[in-house]
Amino acid sequence: MVSKAIPDIVVGRLPLYLRALSFLAAEGRQVTSSQELGQKLGISAAQIRKDLSHFGEFGKQGTGYDIKYLSEQLRRILKVTEEHEVALVGAGDLGHALVHYDGFAGKGFRISVVFDNNPQKIGRRLGTFEILDSESIETIIADRGIEVAIVAVPPNAAQEVVDALVRAGVKAILNYAPITVKVPEGVQVQYIDPVIHLQRMAYYL
Template sequence: MPSATVPDIVVGRLPIYLRALSLMAAEGREITSSQELGERLGISSAQIRKDLSHFGEFGKQGTGYNVAYLREQLRRILKVDREWEVALIGAGALGHALAHYGGFRNRGFHISLIFDSDPAKVGQVLGGIEVLDAAKMEEVIRRRRVRIAMIAVPAEAAQEVADRCVKAGVQAILNYAPINIAVPEGVRVEYIDPVIHLQHMTYYLD
């Protein structure tokens, strides 16, 4: 029974399922089950079935799920059955790594714009994309209708950069700067900060 609003925590697990299914597909697996998937991911099979049931019926009793089919459905649900253009702000060491990372393309994303405010970086080519002057950020993002941005600038600059992205029409921000940013309603932000994860784990070390 596909329902109106799916809990965000459920949506957040779909990309994990998708990643596992893509790996299984690459391994040549044709069929899987909620149990097998759950074992791989450390999630209960009941939870996987419940999560999927929010979106439809994708399996067959007695058999399980067709890997390729479920993968396609998840790609559709997550809207990564297309390629999203992403603007990368910040061409430092991290921006460099992101620009060269080959893992975006086949998972629905393509960094098509890179900006930096350092004149020494502007004009460089990273992963085939020329670094543009950050001064042109709003104009170019707007013109190209880019809706997703990754922020890889120092913490001090992150809020201002986010503000300008939003002004230019960005609706989803992946923020690598170690700081919380405020955005208007309707804009989503997710955070990546390795230290947060490390500190979470050291709690459990004696």
């Protein structure tokens, strides 16, 4: 017998809970409640309790949740207690911004290698990284056992890069290229495309 799978939509909210908890912790708070968390996130208290109940019992009646404890539990559930090495493909403006982004620190991810296919860029530096040839994605990522990658290349190159990453054994891809890519079962892809978000909001203008 297999334990019931957790709905993906529930998994998708856990990082938001963790983020809100981090802010509360940074304010020196010790304890919170499903009501407070919900208010901060625009989510109902019942939903937060229900979501958490998929994974165990983390609160105390009458009191609420210990912020540090719940954070630890969420990090464990999300597998972000240790930092995952992340391969970045694409050393353009966006790659530059990502390499210098300080928001990954302590959140479970650390960019540790950078690739580009432009001969003008290969061998040069991006931040503290030497830019490696995209041709070497498969060998290097496989050798280092990297499972997470960020794709920040032009749309016409994205599928090809994704294919190489998949062959290298990458299991989670954050794709900034504005195309839907094909990946085999068992490989996760998430998309970031500002145009999609802007168009969605434009409907309500």
